[in-house]
Amino acid sequence: MDLAVWAFSWIDEYYYFVLALFTIIGLYGFKHKKIFIAALLLAALLSPIAKNFYAVDRPCAGMAECPDSYGFPSIHSSVAGVFAVASMGTPWLFFFLPAALLIAGSRVLLGVHTVSQAAAGLAFGAAVYFLVWLAVNRFRHSKFVKKHGLLE
Amino acid sequence: MRVEVPRKLVHVAFGTLLIAIGAWYGEAALVAFLAFSFFAGLAIIGLWMLGYQPEFVALLFAALERRHADFPGEGALFFVTGALLLATFSTNFAFTLAVIAILSFGDGLATLAGIAGSHALPYNKEKTWEGSIAFFAAGAAFASLFIPLQAALFYAALLAAVESCDFPADDNLVIPAAALVFQLAFGL
Numbered sequence: 001m002d003l004a005v006w007a008f009s010w011i012d013e014y015y016y017f018v019l020a021l022f023t024i025i026g027l028y029g030f031k032h033k034k035i036f037i038a039a040l041l042l043a044a045l046l047s048p049i050a051k052n053f054y055a056v057d058r059p060c061a062g063m064a065e066c067p068d069s070y071g072f073p074s075i076h077s078s079v080a081g082v083f084a085v086a087s088m089g090t091p092w093l094f095f096f097l098p099a100a101l102l103i104a105g106s107r108v109l110l111g112v113h114t115v116s117q118a119a120a121g122l123a124f125g126a127a128v129y130f131l132v133w134l135a136v137n138r139f140r141h142s143k144f145v146k147k148h149g150l151l152e
Numbered sequence: 153m154r155v156e157v158p159r160k161l162v163h164v165a166f167g168t169l170l171i172a173i174g175a176w177y178g179e180a181a182l183v184a185f186l187a188f189s190f191f192a193g194l195a196i197i198g199l200w201m202l203g204y205q206p207e208f209v210a211l212l213f214a215a216l217e218r219r220h221a222d223f224p225g226e227g228a229l230f231f232v233t234g235a236l237l238l239a240t241f242s243t244n245f246a247f248t249l250a251v252i253a254i255l256s257f258g259d260g261l262a263t264l265a266g267i268a269g270s271h272a273l274p275y276n277k278e279k280t281w282e283g284s285i286a287f288f289a290a291g292a293a294f295a296s297l298f299i300p301l302q303a304a305l306f307y308a309a310l311l312a313a314v315e316s317c318d319f320p321a322d323d324n325l326v327i328p329a330a331a332l333v334f335q336l337a338f339g340l
Contacts, residue, residue: 054241073240084194089223093198101191115180119187120240126190126233127329131321137222138320 008106015076022083022096029092034150035136036086039129043082047075047124060111067112074113074121077104081125156267159216160260163231167256170235171249179245186236193232197225227324231255234328241332247340250295250304251331254311258291259323262315276318288312303340310334 011018023040030036051070058071077100084100087093104122107113113121136150145151174182200209201223213224221227235252242248262283269282292301292308299307314330315323 088194088198089201091202093194093202097191097194097198115187116183116240119183119236122187122190123233123236123240127237127325130230130233130325131329134321134325 004106004109008110011103011106012110019079022099025092025095026083026086029090030086031089032086032133032136032151034148034152035129035133036082039082039086039125039132040079042132043078043125043128044075046128047073047078047121050124051075056117058112058117059114063111071113072117072120073124074104074107074118076107077113077118077121078125078128079121080104081122082129083125084122085126085129156218156263159218159227160263162216163227164256164260166228166231167252167260170252171256174239174245174249174252179239179248182248183236183239186232186239189232190229190236193225193229197223197229200224227322230322230324234325237325238328238331242335244335244340246298247331247335250298250307251311251328253294253298254287254291254308254331255324255327257294258287258308258312259315259327261290262287262312273316276316278318279316284312284316287315299340306338307331307334307340 023037026036026040027033048069050073054072055070056072058066058069060066061071080096080100080103083096084093087096100122104118107118108115136145139145140151170182170186173185196209200213216228217224218227234255238251239248242251265286266280266283269280271281273279273281273284288308291311292304295308296304298304311327311331311334314327319326
């Protein structure tokens, strides 16, 4: 248990480094790289807006080491959700699917999110990716999508 | 037609299961079940796309998958994702169950009535009046089990209008997302 908390705390501390590394892997290995980047940016942009809109406290609110922001939905889980669905159809799924589960679970274990907040983040990230993918796929024969290679 | 009927029956059955879990065991159990289904679905579909195709999954996809799906299990995964989004973002659990009822029974029966129907909507030739009316009637009837009748009629009408439009996305994602926006706008 202590090892798990240490590992999760490490991921939390070096989150942006891990995120950058994962993004590079995604750009290298995912099927729809441009959709992945668009969904990642959208999820990262919209999740904090949703947090401030819903204004739901974290379970650790009031404690010394609790992050100074609202808790719903979890941004870590939201980003993890994008990675999990974007890796579908590639061998990276074997890495990013358990990673998404671990990252979402770690937020709950560290006490900074409830299960519902973490699950909301996952659903939000996945929905953002699917909606971007569906929109681009719908217009796959258009000049714009072809010209910019949005399905590549 | 051949694939649509069993596919929609499974759609209705899965929705009924979600409602039963939510009604009997509560919100936390529903969220946990949907999160589990999301990960399990992603794993099965992801493995399938990589070539791991067990016989029973092949039979399931062959019997239940929509004809023009971009990947196997597409509709089911979107349904689970949409329901999870709804279950976590909705501020009223009765509303969550009502929208799942509309999504399951309304959308399910709309497809079946739409196949039999012959009067196309003026703004969307792919959908029929029969389908939209079936969506509204079945959706309102089942949603009224969880929310007041007036609210059930109101939200079923709004979501029937959404379902009848030609959005560049799947109904299983668009309807829950639209329901959440309507909930913020009109309350409940």
